[in-house]
Structure formats: structure tokens, C-alpha cells
Amino acid sequence: MNNPASNKNYVSIGRKLLSYLLAFSFVTTLAAFLYILMSDYQRGMSSYDKNLHQIQTSYQQSISYSLWNFDSRQIESQLNGILNFPGVVYVYIENRGNVLHSAGDVYGQSDQRYSFALDYQSAGQSYHLGNLHLNLDYAGLYNELKHKTVNILLTQFIKTFSVSIFVLFIVHQVITRRLGRMAEWASQFSLNKLDHPLVLNDPPHKRDELNMVADAINRMRDTLQQDVDERERARMQLENTKEQLSMAINNAAIGFCRYQPDNDSFECNNHFANQLASTELELESMKHPMDRLMDMISGPHGVEQRERINKLLQGRIARIHDEFCLYNFRQEECYFDITLQITRYDENRPQQILICVVDRTKEQIARRHAQELTISLENKVTQRTEELYNEQLRTKATVQKLESELEQMNASERQQQQKKINHLLLNQLEHLAKHIHQPEMLPGIQVFLQYLRITTQDTRTSINLTHCIEGWLNQAQELQSIEVNRLLPFSLIIEENPNLIHFLFDYLLLKDPALQYCRKLDLQLRLVDDMVLTSIDFHLNAPFEAGQITPDSEFYALCDHIISLRFDGALQRQLKTPTQLHLEFSLDMARL
Numbered sequence: 001m002n003n004p005a006s007n008k009n010y011v012s013i014g015r016k017l018l019s020y021l022l023a024f025s026f027v028t029t030l031a032a033f034l035y036i037l038m039s040d041y042q043r044g045m046s047s048y049d050k051n052l053h054q055i056q057t058s059y060q061q062s063i064s065y066s067l068w069n070f071d072s073r074q075i076e077s078q079l080n081g082i083l084n085f086p087g088v089v090y091v092y093i094e095n096r097g098n099v100l101h102s103a104g105d106v107y108g109q110s111d112q113r114y115s116f117a118l119d120y121q122s123a124g125q126s127y128h129l130g131n132l133h134l135n136l137d138y139a140g141l142y143n144e145l146k147h148k149t150v151n152i153l154l155t156q157f158i159k160t161f162s163v164s165i166f167v168l169f170i171v172h173q174v175i176t177r178r179l180g181r182m183a184e185w186a187s188q189f190s191l192n193k194l195d196h197p198l199v200l201n202d203p204p205h206k207r208d209e210l211n212m213v214a215d216a217i218n219r220m221r222d223t224l225q226q227d228v229d230e231r232e233r234a235r236m237q238l239e240n241t242k243e244q245l246s247m248a249i250n251n252a253a254i255g256f257c258r259y260q261p262d263n264d265s266f267e268c269n270n271h272f273a274n275q276l277a278s279t280e281l282e283l284e285s286m287k288h289p290m291d292r293l294m295d296m297i298s299g300p301h302g303v304e305q306r307e308r309i310n311k312l313l314q315g316r317i318a319r320i321h322d323e324f325c326l327y328n329f330r331q332e333e334c335y336f337d338i339t340l341q342i343t344r345y346d347e348n349r350p351q352q353i354l355i356c357v358v359d360r361t362k363e364q365i366a367r368r369h370a371q372e373l374t375i376s377l378e379n380k381v382t383q384r385t386e387e388l389y390n391e392q393l394r395t396k397a398t399v400q401k402l403e404s405e406l407e408q409m410n411a412s413e414r415q416q417q418q419k420k421i422n423h424l425l426l427n428q429l430e431h432l433a434k435h436i437h438q439p440e441m442l443p444g445i446q447v448f449l450q451y452l453r454i455t456t457q458d459t460r461t462s463i464n465l466t467h468c469i470e471g472w473l474n475q476a477q478e479l480q481s482i483e484v485n486r487l488l489p490f491s492l493i494i495e496e497n498p499n500l501i502h503f504l505f506d507y508l509l510l511k512d513p514a515l516q517y518c519r520k521l522d523l524q525l526r527l528v529d530d531m532v533l534t535s536i537d538f539h540l541n542a543p544f545e546a547g548q549i550t551p552d553s554e555f556y557a558l559c560d561h562i563i564s565l566r567f568d569g570a571l572q573r574q575l576k577t578p579t580q581l582h583l584e585f586s587l588d589m590a591r592l
Contacts, residue, residue, distance in 0.1 A: 013176050018168050025160040033152050037145060044141040048112075051085045055134065056116050067093070067129045068120045072101065079103035087136045093118065095130030110135035178202075178210050182217075189221075191228060197221065255336075255357030257283075259290055261313065261350050268355075275336065275359055277328040298333075299325030309340065315349050318342050323360065335364040423456045447507065447555060451562075454499045465492040465501070465532070469525065472502050478510050479521065487524035492532070494589075504562060504585075507555045508571075514538045514549045514581045531569065532587040543578030563587070 059078055066074040075093070082091045083104050090110065092102030115133040119126050178200055185198045198214045198221075255272030259265075266289045273280045276296075283289060290313070294306050305324060311317050320340040328334055337358040344352040466488045473484060509515065520539035525532070551573070560571045569586035576582045 013171065013179070017171055018164050021164045021167060022160065025156075025164070029153075029156040029160065033149070033156070036152065037149060040145060040148060041141070044138075044144070048087055048136060048138075048141075051087070052114050052134070052136075055082055055085060055088075060116060060118065060132070063093070063132060064118045064120045064129055067100075067118060068122070068127075075101050076103065082134065086140060087138060088134055089137045090135040092133055093130050094133055100130060104135070109137050109139070111138040112136040174208075175210070182210075182214065191224065253359070255355075255359075257355040257357070259353040259355060261353065262346075264288060264290070272355070272357055275328070275334070275357055276326075277330040277332065296326040296328065297324055298327055312340055312342065312353070313350060315342070315345070333361075335360045423452075447558070451503060451558065454497065454503055460495050460497055462493060462495055463498050463501075465494050465496075466490065466525065468498050468501055469505070469523070472505055473523070476510060478515060482515075482518055483520045485520065485522045487522065487526075489525060489527070492525070492527065494532075500562070500566075504559055508559050508583060508585070509536060511555055512538070512549075512551050512583070514540060514544075517541055517544070517549070527589075528586075530589045532589060534585055534587070536583040538581040538583070540579045540581065544575065544581075545578070546575050549575075549581065559585075 059082060063075060063078050066078065079091050079093075079101060080103050082088055088104070090102070090104035090106050092106075093100045113133065113135055115131050117131055118129045120129055121127075181200060182198060185196075188196075197218045200211060200214050202211060253271055255269070255275045257266050257268035257272045260267070264287075266283045266286065268280055268283050270280060273283050276283070276293075286292060290309075294309055297305055301322075302325070305320075305322060308317065308320055308322075312320055318341070320338075322338065324336050324338045326334050326336060337360055339354075339356045341354045341356075342350045342352070343354045344350075469488060470486070473479060473486070515538070517540045518538045519541045522535070522537040522539070524535040526535075527533070556571075556573070563569045563571045563585050567586075568588040568590070571585040572583070574582050
């Protein structure tokens, strides 16, 4: 019988098919209709454009000639001729905002306005006579499109509905009627009625896919009949297999025991008794055997394993499988894979528990020896690795020391070579300064002579950079009238020639043209990472632009060369605000 609850959400295949057909037909019809409508609309608009082009081609010259000759009757005839074109509702001639001639309905609806100029050529000269304006109405085109829309939609609806009704009738006759018969057979199907086949009563020459489904169901029914017979034979064989399995367990090295919680007794085979260093008779006659077995459990997980066994005895878990460490009745440490499985219940309480035991003692001992050997090898490998690592560190330190010494030797060699070159340059410049006849060049030459004298007698000593800068500030006469804000560290020891430091401050600070406009000076010295950063801020008494106070390019380039080459640093000069000039240079501590 059909289940009423299952028919509550029943939807007919024919109804689904009809809805799908109608939906698809509606979509395709709508697409085709829109395409046709758009094509007709574009065709109509193109026709209007051609008419406008024809009007301009045909009437522009003739109307211009009539205007030139003041032929009003001919102009009215021409304007009325333009009104005969489709869509033209009003036409007029306008010149400088005045309507000269017009025809048609001036108050008629217009969807488009079009105009073109009216010019006349006379004696080689062109005269602008006005503009011809046309108002177009698309009402005729829209009415034609509406009529065509109604015809297309009505025709397509009748055709689609007729085809859908016919298809629904065919589906009912060919598919749904026979599917209903198959559903009725399936509702009465059960394993007790496998001798009733599914019959559709169709002629042999009209067989289709549903007949193939019915044949497949009948073959399934035959297969189920065979499976039921096989299951009965398998049940009989299972009884025989149980007896054979019991014999196989007795012959295998598997400890097997049944525990009866109601009687609190064991029923075991010989292997189980041997694994516990006892006999079957002793175990089966033992009082509280499960408690004795739980007392034998030891090892790091013994407490947890005993708790799990108690839960199994209470029926809270159905199965336990784990590796247990036990001390047998001879107090020998043994390792077993033990499985405890509840095989029968009585009111949610275990009535029979099956215990299977496999001896893993030899394997565990071998595993322990292997772990000890592995630990020993790992310790040796770790010790050797540490020795190699320490040796590598010593080698790396030696290489770094050699590289540092090599770099110092190369730097010393380059310095000696540079000293020779500077000495030659010094001799040449001194000779040139004695014989030069251009006094304006002497200040620049003197600067380079001073720098060369410092570098040729370059003796680096340990100096306190803070004291060196403070001594220079106290000796600089140009700074006596300027407020100097000193932000210097307490002490900063470097290896450098103090004369070179004074040279840099002389030409970076005292020779800067901004000093003569300076009212306050901020001098800061700080250590940032491995760089000595010197910042000088000139607070000017008047605003300046970027290009108004620029230092001498040769002196500035020389200082930049010294800072970058000797100290591996950088020099920057920037006008932060119109009244504040910022000068900053850095010195690498590795070079000091």
C-alpha cells in the first residue's frame, strides 16, 4: 500500500515536465521576440535617418534658391512636401531667432529635432539665409511595434501551450502510467514475496527503457532469492565454523578466556593459563579471578588501564584493546596484547566478557634493547656533532681574524700609497702657489694645501671626540657672537687625527655662507648603531629659499669626499624651513 505520509510532497512528473517546457519556451520566445523587436526598431530608425538625409539632399538647394528669390509660394509647397515624409510633424525656416516660414503642427509631439543650414552661392560668394528645422514623431513606428508585439506573443503562447499539452499527454501514456504500476508493485515487495515478478503487460514489439528497468528489477528479485538461500546455507556453515574455530584457538598460541560476571568465574584454554604461569583448573576454580588479574597489571599506565576495565565491567564501554604489563603468578614481568570485549548483555549489564591474550614479551625485550642502542648511538652522534661544531667555530674565528688582518694590511698599504700621492700633490701645489700670478685662485689652493699637509702627516691617536669638538668651539672666533646649543655625549673615544676633525668643522660650519645670517646654532653628536651622527642646525634671522645660500662647491665636494672615502659616511645639507638649515654627516665607527 502507498504510504500517505510519503505522498504528501508528491509532484507529478508530467506537471514538472509541463512547467519546464513552459519555462523554456517562455525564455526562448522572449529572446526571439526581443531580437525581432529590436531589429524592427533599428530598421525603422534607419528609415527615418534615410528620410532625413533625402530631405537634406533634395530640398536644401531648392529651398535656398526660393529664399534668395523671395518665392514664398514655392517655399510653402516645398515645406508641405517635406511634411509628406513619414514622421515629420512640423517644419520651419529660422534665421537669427525669427521664424520665416513654417508648415505642420507646431504643438505636435516631437521625439527628434533635426536641422541643416540654408546657404546660397552668388557671384562666387556664399550667403547664409537661415536654418531649416524639422520635428519628427515616432508614434507610427511605436504603433507598428506594439501591433507586431501582440501578434508574436499571442501566436507563440498558443503554439507553446498546444505543444505542452500534447507532450503532457504523451508522457502520461508512455511513462507515468507505467511508473505508477511499478510503484504499486514495489510497495507490496518484501523478502517473503520474492516469487511475485513485476509485469507491465506491454506488447513485445513495444519494449522500451521502462521494460528494461522492469527486467532489471526481476533479475534483482531472482538475485535476492538466491542470496536468501545462500544466507541460510551460510548460517548452517557458521555453526560448523564456530566449532572449528574453537579447536583452532586451542591449537594456536592465543590465550582465550570467557569471564562470567554473574558467577565471577573464568573459562579459559591452556594457552591463557600458561601465559599467566598457572593451569586451567586453578584459574577456573579461583575466587574473584578478575580482581586477581587486575592486581597483576603494572607499568606506567596500570592505574588508567584498571579504571578502564572497571568501566567495562559496569557496561560503560564495550571494548578494550591495549598493551598491558603484568607480573604473572611466578612474579615474572610479561607484556601482552589484551582485548576485552563484551559479547552478551543482560539489562545493560555485561553477562559475558571475552578475553583474548597474545604474548609480546620477547618482542618488548628486543624493542627495549633496540631503544637503548639507539639512545647510545644518538648520544655519541650528539657528542661528535658538538665537537665538530666547536671546531667549526674555532676555524671560523681564525678565518675571520685572518681576514681582518688582511683587510688592515690592505688598508695600510692603500694608505701608504695615498700618502705618497698626496705628498707629490703637496709639492706640486706648493710650487704652483709660489709662482701663481692670479690672487683669486690662492684661497682655493690654500685649502687643498692644508688638507694635503694633514694627510701627508696623518698620525692617528686616541682622542675624545667630545673634548675635541668643545675645544674647537671655544677657539672659533666666528661663533663667539652666536648662541650655540651643545648636545654632546659625556665622552666618545676614537682613533683619528684631530687636525682632520678640525678641518671638517672649519669648512663645513665656519665657511658656510649661512653662518653670517645665523642667530642660533644647534650642534648635536650622538651614536646611532655603529655610526657617529653629527647634526648642525642653523637658525637664520631671515627667510631664505633653497638656492640663495649655497656653499662653495669645491670645498663642499672635498668634505664630502673625506667623509665618504675615509669615514665611509654620508654628508647631507638641506633647508628644512625658510629659517632653518640642517647639516648632517655620519662617521662609521669601524673606520675610527
